Amino acid sequence: xxxxxxxxxxxxxxxxxxxxxxxxxxxxxxxxxxxxxxxxxxxxxxxxxxxxxxxxxxxxxxxxxxxxxxxxxxxxxxxxxxxxxxxxxxxxxxxxxxxxxxxxxxxxxxxxxxxxxxxxxxxxxxxxxxxxxxxxxxxxxxxxxxxxxxxxxxxxxxxxxxxxxxxxxxxxxxxxxxxxxxxxxxxxxxxxxxxxxxxxxxxxxxxxxxxxxxxxxxxxxxxxxxxxxxxxxxxxxxxxxxxxxxxxxxx
Amino acid sequence: xxxxxxxxxxxxxxxxxxxxxxxxxxxxxxxxxxxxxxxxxxxxxxxxxxxxxxxxxxxxxxxxxxxxxxxxxxxxxxxxxxxxxxxxxxxxxxxxxxxxxxxxxxxxxxxxxxxxxxxxxxxxxxxxxxxxxxxxxxxxxxxxxxxxxxxxxxxxxxxxxxxxxxxxxxxxxxxx
Amino acid sequence: xxxxxxxxxxxxxxxxxxxxxxxxxxxxxxxxxxxxxxxxxxxxxxxxxxxxxxxxxxxxxxxxxxxxxxxxxxxxxxxxxxxxxxxxxxxxxxxxxxxxxxxxxxxxxxxxxxxxxxxxxxxxxxxxxxxxxxxxxxxxxxxxxxxxxxxxxxxxxxxxxxxxxxxxxxxxxxxxxxxxxxxxxxxxxxxxxxxxxxxxxxxxxxxxxxxxxxxxxxxxxxxxxxxxxxxxxxxxxxxxxxxxxxxxxxxxxxxxxxxxxxxxxxxxxxxxxxxxxxxxxxxxxxxxxxxxxxxxxxxxxxxxx
Numbered sequence: 047x048x049x050x051x052x053x054x055x056x057x058x059x060x061x062x063x064x065x066x067x068x069x070x071x072x073x074x075x076x077x078x079x080x081x082x083x084x085x086x087x088x089x090x091x092x093x094x095x096x097x098x099x100x101x102x103x104x105x106x107x108x109x110x111x112x113x114x115x116x117x118x119x120x121x122x123x124x125x126x127x128x129x130x131x132x133x134x135x136x137x138x139x140x141x142x143x144x145x146x147x148x149x150x151x152x153x154x155x156x157x158x159x160x161x162x163x164x165x166x167x168x169x170x171x172x173x174x175x176x177x178x179x180x181x182x183x184x185x186x187x188x189x190x191x192x193x194x195x196x197x198x199x200x201x202x203x204x205x206x207x208x209x210x211x212x213x214x215x216x217x218x219x220x221x222x223x224x225x226x227x228x229x230x231x232x233x234x235x236x237x238x239x240x241x242x243x244x245x246x247x248x249x250x251x252x253x254x255x256x257x258x259x260x261x262x263x264x265x266x267x268x269x270x271x272x273x274x275x276x277x278x279x280x281x282x283x284x285x286x287x288x289x290x291x292x293x294x295x296x297x
Numbered sequence: 298x299x300x301x302x303x304x305x306x307x308x309x310x311x312x313x314x315x316x317x318x319x320x321x322x323x324x325x326x327x328x329x330x331x332x333x334x335x336x337x338x339x340x341x342x343x344x345x346x347x348x349x350x351x352x353x354x355x356x357x358x359x360x361x362x363x364x365x366x367x368x369x370x371x372x373x374x375x376x377x378x379x380x381x382x383x384x385x386x387x388x389x390x391x392x393x394x395x396x397x398x399x400x401x402x403x404x405x406x407x408x409x410x411x412x413x414x415x416x417x418x419x420x421x422x423x424x425x426x427x428x429x430x431x432x433x434x435x436x437x438x439x440x441x442x443x444x445x446x447x448x449x450x451x452x453x454x455x456x457x458x459x460x461x462x463x464x465x466x467x468x469x470x471x472x473x
Numbered sequence: 474x475x476x477x478x479x480x481x482x483x484x485x486x487x488x489x490x491x492x493x494x495x496x497x498x499x500x501x502x503x504x505x506x507x508x509x510x511x512x513x514x515x516x517x518x519x520x521x522x523x524x525x526x527x528x529x530x531x532x533x534x535x536x537x538x539x540x541x542x543x544x545x546x547x548x549x550x551x552x553x554x555x556x557x558x559x560x561x562x563x564x565x566x567x568x569x570x571x572x573x574x575x576x577x578x579x580x581x582x583x584x585x586x587x588x589x590x591x592x593x594x595x596x597x598x599x600x601x602x603x604x605x606x607x608x609x610x611x612x613x614x615x616x617x618x619x620x621x622x623x624x625x626x627x628x629x630x631x632x633x634x635x636x637x638x639x640x641x642x643x644x645x646x647x648x649x650x651x652x653x654x655x656x657x658x659x660x661x662x663x664x665x666x667x668x669x670x671x672x673x674x675x676x677x678x679x680x681x682x683x684x685x686x687x688x689x690x691x692x693x694x695x696x697x698x699x700x701x702x703x704x705x706x707x708x709x710x711x712x713x714x715x716x717x718x719x720x721x722x723x724x725x726x727x728x729x730x731x732x733x734x735x736x737x738x739x740x741x742x743x744x745x746x747x748x749x750x751x752x753x754x755x756x757x758x759x760x761x762x763x764x765x766x767x768x769x770x771x772x773x774x775x776x777x778x
Contacts, residue, residue, distance in 0.1 A: 050575055053574055053575055064562055066464075069461050079450075127558070131556040135617060138522055168446075171445040
């Protein structure tokens, strides 16, 4: 007998890869990556950016786009099923709310793995002639994974607590924009007291600063330990939020 | 404006070794391990010594590194943001006859001809004191190969598009 | 007893949704749960299925407390919600396989095919569920609700969107389940014809409480004081030969309006009529049936508010 968590996770990942909605999202994200990469290449030919900086920017963009995909999938996970009427049969099957939410989390993980694999050609294309390509691939997996999945789990929790996808999506996107603001703001704006404090606790900043530190400054994992802790705390907190929210699900 | 700045800096540097009323003497040497013909992406290191050769302690000493591009038509001071995190040192007091050694590492970001110079001020001296400048040339390096990115940028979305078309024509019984 | 509900109360967000719901249902029975929109039928189902916990009252389904033993209960009940949604990118066979495995059942292709065939769907149809009509979706929902052979089936508007033949097919499936497999069926519907044809017991909920509950025959018997019928008779029919239980009210060509006295049983009156070889061609009941009953009790309750 297959574990319900695995069954639900397989269904979720199948939806991403086989439903029109899921592949269209992946196509849209890959087009964004392509446009960005082409822009960065034309930029670097003017020698304004070096190879490592381009890799860093691609890593930041992959993290942001992965988080965006996670927000979309997460908000759809419960609220979307509720709106489409497919949540009732799931809730009335002999599975616990925890199994449902863990299955949904598995689907999120599969979605991120697909997104990560799609991003690797881009990282390779912009980074293979420079330094720290291997580190870029490893640290993208190590640091972007908890950040991206955290957004997904957070939005699963949101979508269990609200009635409509739109409400959950809006809240998820605002949170993503807030936490991803370091990607948009220049470094100088992050040097203020509040900026530094925000950077210290923001998982998105932790991932970006790690990418900068590792790919551009060639620093080691030991230097990144506190940042890794920040991303892992984010992951665990959002997972607990999702589990707790599922127990208080709005029917 | 940039040209005036560069000219002033060169004039200051050209007056080396030391102005008569300078309190600080600043030396600047390239690291022996520096590549002889550096290119973009290489690291260079410079060593400087700042010595108080006056008869009084120097207070509030600040020394900083400046990088100037001197390619004809491109003369300009360089923003060190991407080049180096070590941009300045400070000492509250530099006693008489004491010296402080400073390492200045930098990563070469852009091709061109450059001059590097260390400048310093203290509270008592009314003008900037500078080291001799060191010039170096950075060779161009192809940083990102567009030959790689083009197939990826067009290939990945195309593959997904093919997947979308393919799924329209296949059975969907994957869970059977 | 399949379902036993007494004095059920449910408050949501400070508002009283259900205040006194009572319901009893036996094995093999088809129970019609009726009520106007917003009366509390869906809330009642959410309590029966354990998706919500009641504020007060007793509720036992298959001898279990739904809120506390929902996993065990879900293995034994099948539910088709009114707005049943599907994973519309899957084919029906894949969808059935997936749900069967969620219930811990490994069904063969033949078993899946039979399950779909039972509700009139073609297992060979490999197109995505998104291409299905409303009627096909209803049938698929019913097939899913039945795939683990539940002891209790809860159906919310199961014949919505079906053509008359499709409705009749579903009726036959439900009657077979109740009569031959002893499955209890709780049927929430607005289609009184469905109730009339299928249900042996009904409950009417209005404004969050049970206004009427009992066997359909008893409830209609209570309301039998003024049972009026329309008869189509042949030209040679004479009013004088009508049996005493039947009173002629009016006459319009071959159509007669008659009334059967409240203390008489209609089937007995008709038997007497046929025994006299009275030349009747058609008999139509006018009011006094389930529709009248439903409208009157829900109207009384609305006026009482």
